Amino acid sequence: MSEIQNQEALQAAPSVNDDVLLRVEHLCQYFKVNKAVDDVSFDIKKGEVFGLVGESGCGKTTTGRSIIKLYDITDGNIYFRGKRIAAGIRTYREKIKQAREEMKNADPARKEELRQVILQQREEIRAAKRDHFAKENRCVTEIQMIFQDPIASLDPRMTVYEIIAEGLKIRGERDKSIIDEKVFRVLERVGLVREHAGRYPHEFSGGQRQRIGVARAVVMEPEIIIADEPVSALDVSIQAQVINLLNELRNDLGLTILFIAHDLSVVKYFSDRIGVMYYGKMVELATSDELFAHPLHPYTRALLSAIPLPDPNYEKNRVRVKYNPLSDHDYSVDKPSFREVAPGHFVMCNDAEFDKYIREMQQEQ
Numbered sequence: 001m002s003e004i005q006n007q008e009a010l011q012a013a014p015s016v017n018d019d020v021l022l023r024v025e026h027l028c029q030y031f032k033v034n035k036a037v038d039d040v041s042f043d044i045k046k047g048e049v050f051g052l053v054g055e056s057g058c059g060k061t062t063t064g065r066s067i068i069k070l071y072d073i074t075d076g077n078i079y080f081r082g083k084r085i086a087a088g089i090r091t092y093r094e095k096i097k098q099a100r101e102e103m104k105n106a107d108p109a110r111k112e113e114l115r116q117v118i119l120q121q122r123e124e125i126r127a128a129k130r131d132h133f134a135k136e137n138r139c140v141t142e143i144q145m146i147f148q149d150p151i152a153s154l155d156p157r158m159t160v161y162e163i164i165a166e167g168l169k170i171r172g173e174r175d176k177s178i179i180d181e182k183v184f185r186v187l188e189r190v191g192l193v194r195e196h197a198g199r200y201p202h203e204f205s206g207g208q209r210q211r212i213g214v215a216r217a218v219v220m221e222p223e224i225i226i227a228d229e230p231v232s233a234l235d236v237s238i239q240a241q242v243i244n245l246l247n248e249l250r251n252d253l254g255l256t257i258l259f260i261a262h263d264l265s266v267v268k269y270f271s272d273r274i275g276v277m278y279y280g281k282m283v284e285l286a287t288s289d290e291l292f293a294h295p296l297h298p299y300t301r302a303l304l305s306a307i308p309l310p311d312p313n314y315e316k317n318r319v320r321v322k323y324n325p326l327s328d329h330d331y332s333v334d335k336p337s338f339r340e341v342a343p344g345h346f347v348m349c350n351d352a353e354f355d356k357y358i359r360e361m362q363q364e365q
Ligand SMILES: Nc1ncnc2c1ncn2[C@@H]1O[C@H](COP(=O)(O)OP(=O)(O)OP(=O)(O)O)[C@@H](O)[C@H]1O
Pocket: 031, 032, 034, 035, 036, 054, 055, 056, 057, 058, 059, 060, 061, 062, 063, 148, 262
């Protein structure tokens, strides 16, 4: 397998791709009982909407929360504008452990080599901790998150004004007239009115509450917004309004958006590229058009088969396919990794699947 075919291709890009705003590299977030996010890599270019989809519990929110540093990540790196803002140390620790193990039976020359390996890994750990806990990285306000649950994420004891102004105050803004101006302007920007500022979250509808969440994020003038299923708790008619609002903000403010959703229909028209997650892993990543035209991973195909279309002929023939990892893959010997099957189109697959996907793509051309 050539280097370009595996995940190295994703890693090699920062210097080549100056327009990359956010880079998530081999991100792992392990909790006591499960690996919520396990070796996930992707990057988001400036001005792009990147959709992250997958069923409930696959690790989407955990990925978002890791990016805004609500967790100390287990492993991997997160870069924002080329600067490392978060780093995990698991890999370095494991290398030290392996070196110690090997040292037990090594000859003196090899022992010296291994000692150097350990010193080097210790240096990596120091650097990772330094970047991860750097004061300026702890409060990266240019990354804002709109939370999944608009009710739970808005403090019921705070007025809308206080909720929206909070971030500005934390950032150090003291001038009341500037805060007023920003709060009132952003309220109008998201389709609410000044008079709403004095009210409390429970006095609003679900769609309005989500607008408050959007206002709280947008008022910080972030570079990137992580919108975590911002519409899934809303009625279908309201969903379209909130999506339109995000789309307007993206066009008017040049926002970059990481848009999290659990089904593909919501992200289809809105996202430039889409990453599909399954049980903590990224299983496919491509541009929206490419993913819908040539879905390769069986899980992506299953997700696509679940989308109803307003076309009776299509609906008559639509067959829902289920994804069953145990029968869909044989990973007993030939192990999978995340590989590039066409420029910019990555799939989690093993050697046999890789060859099959390449053949399928060639036949379609
Ligand atoms: N703080 C935590 N401690 C322990 N386990 C957690 C924690 N947060 C999430 N998990 C677990 O990690 C996995 C991924 O959760 P996550 O919330 O990221 O999923 P999700 O893709 O956002 O799902 P949903 O679509 O339901 O929001 C789940 O199994 C969840 O139970």
